[in-house]
Amino acid sequence: MFSSIIAHGTKINGPLVMSDNWMIVIAADPLAVPPKERADAAFRLLTTMRPEAQDPALYLSDKPEFFHCGANFANVFCPLCGADIREWWRRPIDAWWKSADRRDLSVVIPCCGRATTLNDLDYDWPQGMACVAISLMNPEFDLEPEERQQIEAALGLPVRIIWEHI
Numbered sequence: 001m002f003s004s005i006i007a008h009g010t011k012i013n014g015p016l017v018m019s020d021n022w023m024i025v026i027a028a029d030p031l032a033v034p035p036k037e038r039a040d041a042a043f044r045l046l047t048t049m050r051p052e053a054q055d056p057a058l059y060l061s062d063k064p065e066f067f068h069c070g071a072n073f074a075n076v077f078c079p080l081c082g083a084d085i086r087e088w089w090r091r092p093i094d095a096w097w098k099s100a101d102r103r104d105l106s107v108v109i110p111c112c113g114r115a116t117t118l119n120d121l122d123y124d125w126p127q128g129m130a131c132v133a134i135s136l137m138n139p140e141f142d143l144e145p146e147e148r149q150q151i152e153a154a155l156g157l158p159v160r161i162i163w164e165h166i
């Protein structure tokens with residue numbers, strides 16, 4: 001269920017209400033699969049840049065995963081006309097999540113009737129699908145533009161930065 005994706009990691013009924021912020025650096029291209037050496041190099045670089053961060057993890061697969069922004073999620077808009085498409089979006093994202101081949105991200109948005117992809121919708125806050133991701137828990141600062149460029153150079157791919165609040 002999509003609701004379980006969104007609720008991932010959220011603890012609202014336990015004795016401890018935890019609150020963490022994950023920085024997740026994903027490839028901007030949802031189907032791009034970098035060589036393992038490149039992914040490892042970008043992972044090492046990012047963990048060196050943010051040594052205070054906890055639980056660094058690298059995701060690398062030929063199957064895209066959905067990297068969402070957790071409690072930061074506010075809405076989904078059409079990238080072409082800006083229409084609020086959150087209610088419509090629930091069904092295609094759920095169908096994609098359950099599909100055997102997650103490499104098909106194509107959708108036709110209802111407001112404009114145009115073809116685009118689930119990764120290209122205007123998410124507030126940013127989120128997206130990717131075959132490679134590096135995540136860090138509670139880094140103190142967002143990436144500076146030059147740090148982002150260094151990560152992109154190491155990975156060999158442009159990136160999108162996601163902040164997941166739990």
Ligand SMILES: [Zn+2]
Binds near residue numbers: 079080081109111112
């Ligand atoms: Zn539209």
